[in-house]
Amino acid sequence: xxxxxxxxxxxxxxxxxxxxxxxxxxxxxxxxxxxxxxxxxxxxxxxxxxxxxxxxxxxxxxxxxxxxxxxxxxxxxxxxxxxxxxxxxxxxxxxxxxxxxxxxxxxxxxxxxxxxx
Amino acid sequence: xxxxxxxxxxxxxxxxxxxxxxxxxxxxxxxxxxxxxxxxxxxxxxxxxxxxxxxxxxxxxxxxxxxxxxxxxxxxxxxxxxxxxxxxxxxxxxxxxxxxxxxxxxxxxxxxx
Amino acid sequence: xxxxxxxxxxxxxxxxxxxxxxxxxxxxxxxxxxxxxxxxxxxxxxxxxxxxxxxxxxxxxxxxxxxxxxxxxxxxxxxxxxxxxxxxxxxxxxxxxxxxxxxxxxxxxxxxxxxxxxxxxxxxxxxxxxxxxxxxxxxxxxxxxxxxxxxxxxxxxxxxxxxxxxxxxxxxxxxxxxxxxxxxxxxxxxxxxxxxxxxxxxxxxxxxxxxxxxxxxxxxxxxxxxxxxxxxxxxxxxxxxxxxxxxxxxxxxxxxxxxxxxxxxxxxxxxxxxxxxxxxxxxxxxxxxxxxxxxxxxxxxxxxxxxxxxxxxxxxxxxxxxxxxxxxxxxxxxxxxxxxxxxxxxxxxxxxxxxxxxxxxxxxxxxxxxxxxxxxxxxxxxxxxxxxxxxxxxxxxxxxxxxxxxxxxxxxxxxxxxxxxxxxxxxxxxxxxxxxxxxxxxxxxxxxxxxxxxxxxxxxxxxxxxxxxxxxxxxxxxxxxxxxxxxxxxxxxxxxxxxxxxxxxxxxxxxxxxxxxxxxx
Numbered sequence: 001x002x003x004x005x006x007x008x009x010x011x012x013x014x015x016x017x018x019x020x021x022x023x024x025x026x027x028x029x030x031x032x033x034x035x036x037x038x039x040x041x042x043x044x045x046x047x048x049x050x051x052x053x054x055x056x057x058x059x060x061x062x063x064x065x066x067x068x069x070x071x072x073x074x075x076x077x078x079x080x081x082x083x084x085x086x087x088x089x090x091x092x093x094x095x096x097x098x099x100x101x102x103x104x105x106x107x108x109x110x111x112x113x114x115x116x117x
Numbered sequence: 118x119x120x121x122x123x124x125x126x127x128x129x130x131x132x133x134x135x136x137x138x139x140x141x142x143x144x145x146x147x148x149x150x151x152x153x154x155x156x157x158x159x160x161x162x163x164x165x166x167x168x169x170x171x172x173x174x175x176x177x178x179x180x181x182x183x184x185x186x187x188x189x190x191x192x193x194x195x196x197x198x199x200x201x202x203x204x205x206x207x208x209x210x211x212x213x214x215x216x217x218x219x220x221x222x223x224x225x226x227x228x229x230x
Numbered sequence: 231x232x233x234x235x236x237x238x239x240x241x242x243x244x245x246x247x248x249x250x251x252x253x254x255x256x257x258x259x260x261x262x263x264x265x266x267x268x269x270x271x272x273x274x275x276x277x278x279x280x281x282x283x284x285x286x287x288x289x290x291x292x293x294x295x296x297x298x299x300x301x302x303x304x305x306x307x308x309x310x311x312x313x314x315x316x317x318x319x320x321x322x323x324x325x326x327x328x329x330x331x332x333x334x335x336x337x338x339x340x341x342x343x344x345x346x347x348x349x350x351x352x353x354x355x356x357x358x359x360x361x362x363x364x365x366x367x368x369x370x371x372x373x374x375x376x377x378x379x380x381x382x383x384x385x386x387x388x389x390x391x392x393x394x395x396x397x398x399x400x401x402x403x404x405x406x407x408x409x410x411x412x413x414x415x416x417x418x419x420x421x422x423x424x425x426x427x428x429x430x431x432x433x434x435x436x437x438x439x440x441x442x443x444x445x446x447x448x449x450x451x452x453x454x455x456x457x458x459x460x461x462x463x464x465x466x467x468x469x470x471x472x473x474x475x476x477x478x479x480x481x482x483x484x485x486x487x488x489x490x491x492x493x494x495x496x497x498x499x500x501x502x503x504x505x506x507x508x509x510x511x512x513x514x515x516x517x518x519x520x521x522x523x524x525x526x527x528x529x530x531x532x533x534x535x536x537x538x539x540x541x542x543x544x545x546x547x548x549x550x551x552x553x554x555x556x557x558x559x560x561x562x563x564x565x566x567x568x569x570x571x572x573x574x575x576x577x578x579x580x581x582x583x584x585x586x587x588x589x590x591x592x593x594x595x596x597x598x599x600x601x602x603x604x605x606x607x608x609x610x611x612x613x614x615x616x617x618x619x620x621x622x623x624x625x626x627x628x629x630x631x632x633x634x635x636x637x638x639x640x641x642x643x644x645x646x647x648x649x650x651x652x653x654x655x656x657x658x659x660x661x662x663x664x665x666x667x668x669x670x671x672x673x674x675x676x677x678x679x680x681x682x683x684x685x686x687x688x689x690x691x692x693x694x695x696x697x698x699x700x701x702x703x704x705x706x707x708x709x710x711x712x713x714x715x716x717x718x719x720x721x722x723x724x725x726x727x728x729x730x731x732x733x734x735x736x737x738x739x740x741x742x743x744x745x746x747x748x749x750x751x
Contacts, residue, residue, distance in 0.1 A: 025211050033206060037413055044417050051428040075427060078375055082420060085382045089413045092386060096393055096406040103399040109205050115400050115474050116204030129642030129720050173689040180538045180613035180684035184676065188536065198529060202470065206410050209470045213414060213461050216468060220518055221453040227514045
């Protein structure tokens with residue numbers, strides 16, 4: 001039981017990742033594909049943050065710290081970077097979807113493609 | 118360790134020099150010419166058994182006509198491959214995750230033997 | 231001068247990065263000021279890259295620690311492992327830097343005329359400089375998370391450049407597909423970085439290589455990294471995005487986006503050789519790379535034969551030539567555990583694959599620029615509508631001939647030299663590999679004969695009577711790459727001994743890579 005409690009974040013990561021991948025691979029609407037990518041990104045960010053956790057660790061801030069046993073700060077920095085990158089790429093993807101819609105009037109991945117082969 | 122000796126055998130400078138020598142000989146030979154040849158007369162027009170020359174657009178062989186025989190012969194290879202190039206984003210991602218799963222399975226399977 | 235040499239690795243990344251954000255300011259002054267600024271910055275980057283390369287070839291692996299009191303203090307006194315971001319330039323990094331800087335300069339010079347009529351040119355040059363900075367960043371870095379960040383910068387700027395001419399629907403679609411595929415690939419890289427950090431508490435490539443124990447989690451990370459980087463470099467079976475993205479790329483940026491993909495291929499070599507080295511299952515990953523190479527070669531060239539769009543045909547050839555690089559390096563990887571085989575043909579195979587990388591960047595870049603020149607002058611990329619252009623566009627035709635002969639592996643060009651090294655060495659592993667490579671070479675020549683016949687030869691078409699030769703800066707841009715191709719063709723022995731064998735040795739020498747950071751013991 002405690003194993004499940006200890007590993008709950010990682011189970012959450014796996015669940016989110018599966019949901020995200022399923023949406024990415026099966027949905028035809030372009031905006032839903034972007035949603036799937038966002039969910040997958042959240043899974044990866046959760047994975048990074050969960051890696052840094054140490055049992056009974058406090059937040060890694062030295063000012064007014066109640067003890068010396070802290071969670072690892074490096075994964076938190078990695079996650080912040082990843083979130084910001086995710087925002088930028090999501091903005092770019094959504095802009096391109098708007099442009100595709102303006103050109104073709106479709107947001108379906110099958111119907112809006114103009115190049116193949 | 119020095120590089121492979123093959124590259125020095127095919128030394129490009131030798132090939133270029135040989136090419137230039139042969140080109141010079143050919144040019145000297147061809148420039149001697151033929152006294153019965155006159156430019157810009159009836160002699161230089163295209164001969165099609167007396168027919169008129171078709172206009173330029175009709176004379177040029179277009180790109181989609183080339184290698185037709187090759188495509189017909191390889192039809193059984195080309196049909197599935199061209200159909201696989203769908204242009205749909207989901208298919209791109211399916212291939213990527215499928216490949217990741219395949220490589221993972223291969224790595225773990227090889228560790229067992 | 232001493233300071234410039236010491237700081238040159240970080241300057242080669244920082245200068246284009248800073249200049250990218252100064253470009254809109256220069257654009258306020260005037261278009262000519264901005265164009266001059268961009269060209270000067272890229273020329274400066276070229277000089278810096280040459281300085282770095284000279285240092286590396288003279289003095290071995292160069293490291294540069296960001297934020298330390300001295301650039302060579304990799305491990306701080308209170309720790310046992312490197313904790314800062316470290317740039318580690320070895321033979322492979324220097325080699326790729328030379329490739330990236332030259333192609334970026336040629337592409338930017340070409341774009342000056344090509345993009346004259348477009349709006350938003352400030353943003354175009356900003357994106358171009360960002361792409362160049364991120365390329366050099368991936369080539370020089372010794373830190374995995376830094377690699378991820380530069381990979382993302384590369385994806386975003388590459389996608390924006392591909393979709394730049396938003397009035398074309400295929401451009402927008404190409405950019406969209408690129409950003410989707412790149413984001414997923416980068417997320418797979420991030421997952422594997424997380425796995426490494428969770429196990430070893432390290433982000434530095436050399437440090438992780440030192441501590442690597444090849445657990446089950448490391449195997450998963452290896453699978454994810456290999457697939458993500460194969461996708462980013464455009465190898466079959468993840469090559470679907472390549473033609474859609476390179477074809478509509480604006481101005482002279484198709485070669486630069488291609489050089490960025492080659493950089494991702496270099497990152498793959500870095501991960502497989504320097505991060506994992508002999509610990510991984512060589513037969514599996516080696517043969518995965520070889521099979522990916524064979525599939526890329528064959529499917530790339532057979533799909534290219536069918537195309538009627540000039541640039542799309544050339545991008546399928548880009549996939550095909552990447553197959554050669556994967557084949558060469560894969561052969562070297564498969565025999566990595568056997569020192570006799572490595573000395574006999576493995577080192578030459580890796581060198582052939584790496585030599586093909588820079589050759590390809592030059593002649594494939596040149597061909598993509600000639601394809602874009604045809605589009606610029608005619609307004610169409612459809613080969614069915616072209617004909618007889620050899621009369622009107624003499625320079626483009628000449629550059630095309632140089633590029634087409636080089637890519638087909640016709641002596642005396644550099645394509646022949648690198649392909650010969652690959653044929654010679656892969657023959658020892660399995661003769662079938664060489665046979666497939668030779669057949670693909672012949673088909674490459676066939677498809678370029680098709681382009682030459684359809685576009686440049688033939689009777690003079692009346693609708694093209696007013697088509698003239700391309701503007702000067704486009705000729706200069708193509709000329710830079712053509713001159714590089716011809717230079718490499720005339721002196722392949724010198725090039726291989728100076729640039730390529732150090733890169734191959736750097737890949738084979740994982741211990742040296744680790745010791746440069748960890749201090750040797």
